[in-house]
Amino acid sequence: MSITLDLTRSTASPKSAPVNLAGLTRTGLRDALVAGGICDAGKARMRATQIWRWIHHHGLTDFDQMSNIDKATRAALSDTFTLARPEIVERQVSKDGTRKYLIRTAPGIEVEAVYIPDVGRAGALCVSSQVGCTLNCTFCHTGTQKLVRNLTAAEIVAQVQVCRDDLEEWPSPSEDRRLSNIVFMGMGEPLYNLDGVADAIDIISDPEGIALSRRRMTVSTSGVVPQLDALGTRTQAMLAISLHATNDALRDVLVPLNKKYNLEALMAGIRAYPGLSNARRVTFEYVMLKGVNDSPAEARELVKLIDGIPAKVNLIPFNPWPGTDYECSDWKTIEVFAAILNKAGFASPIRTPRGRDILAACGQLKSESEKLRASAVRKAEQAAAEAA
Known part of the structure; x- marks a missing residue:
């Protein structure tokens, strides 16, 4: 008896993961329904509207609960698409009520998002736009995590x-929303992922879904000047600038992107931002670093720098993280700095640190898997050094 082994490789391609309809724009949803054979182009608009409301108004994750859609279509949707939420790897709650979520959206892809109660109209969610970051701002913990990819x-x-x-x-x-504002101030530089950010804002602001006003969504950038006009035109979002210094020499150190787009170019781009007015002011974010950028002289320079721009300045007490060389300015120093700005006519609230105890405060986000990998590397290096 002889046995023949078939060693030829299979030519069948692996089955691709189903498309998650929860992340598609209106147009993308209609196109997906037609491409998936759910309905023809003539019925796609109506069917997409039904599904959209179930996903984004009711928050459903099960096609079978879409009661105004016939059973056969629901079954076809379940066979072809998904509405699954990503995995919540960890949920932490600060003593001040701040909630931090470590979310795994795909193998090896983890991001952090932070809900902060009593911010904005009711509560704000700080979302990430990238896994990691390329900017390497020296005071920011997130900037120490290498960029993996855009979200x-x-x-x-x-x-x-x-x-x-x-x-x-x-x-x-x-009415009575607990989540009323979205701020793109988490991991990553939003303007290096403008397509993803713009589509997400379109979805979140749609009046038949989550229905958050674009004026309650703020996009923070470290100063990717060529994309500022496109951000305003495509999203109508409120603009925030991660500033932190009043001269190029210091900003080159704190925000290395300044070497590419200096303060002169940045200020020109801000002044030309679409829709900028007293009703749609730009927010300048300024982290207070002890002995670095917190002197009264620098406060006066900041007034000169932003003169004539409809603006407010958020003063952010530095939030420490393991390994940093920076310290937070003394509270009295911050108050003196704020008083100079206020006297010049610029609102300058001092942002109360939130979620520091769970590393959820501004500049502290870094995915847990990255922290664990870094810890493992350090232990391995230490073990190798001891063995040598």
Whole structure:
């Protein structure tokens, strides 16, 4: 008896993961329904509107619960697509009520999002736009994590969905929202992922879904000047600038992107931002670093720098993180700095640090897997050194 082994490789391609409809724009959803054979182009608009409301107004993750869609179509949707939420690797709650979520959207892809109660109209969610960051701002913990990739619009929207699940805020309320504001101030530089950010804002602001006003969404950038006009035109979002210094020499150190787009170019781009007015002021973020950028002289230079721009200045007490060489300015120093800005006519609230005890405060985000990998590397290096 002879045995023949078939050693030829299979030519069948692996089955691709189903498309998650929860992260598609209106147009993308209609196109996906047609491409998936759910309906023809003539019915796609109507069917997409039904599904959109179930996903983004009611927060459903199960096609079978879409009661105004026939059973056969629901079954076809379940066979072809998904509405699954990403995995919540860790949920932490600070003593001040801040909630931090470590979210795994794909193998090896983890981001952090932070819900801060009593900010904005009711509560704000700080979302990430990239896994890691390329900017290497020296005072920022997030900047020590290397960039992995941009997040998709679906992965950005998922951060909002996860938070609303946790807050039990479905269906989308028109009043008494606990999540009222979105700030793109988490991991990454949003303007290096403008397509994903713009699509996510379109989804989050849609009046038949989550329905958050674009004026309650703020995009923070370290100063990617060529993208400022496109940000304002495409999203109508509020603009925040991660500034932190009043001269190029210091900003080159704190925010290395300044070497590419200096303060003169940045200020020109801000003055030309679409829709900028007293009703739509730009927010300048200024982290207070002891003995670095916190003197009264620098406060007066800041007044000169932003003169004539409809603006407010958020003064951010530095939030420490393991390994940093920076210290937070003394409270009296911060108050003197704020008084100079206030006297010049610029509102300058001092941002109360939130979530410091769970490393959820501004500049402290860094995915837990990255922290663990870094810790493992350090231990391995130490063990190798001891063995040598």
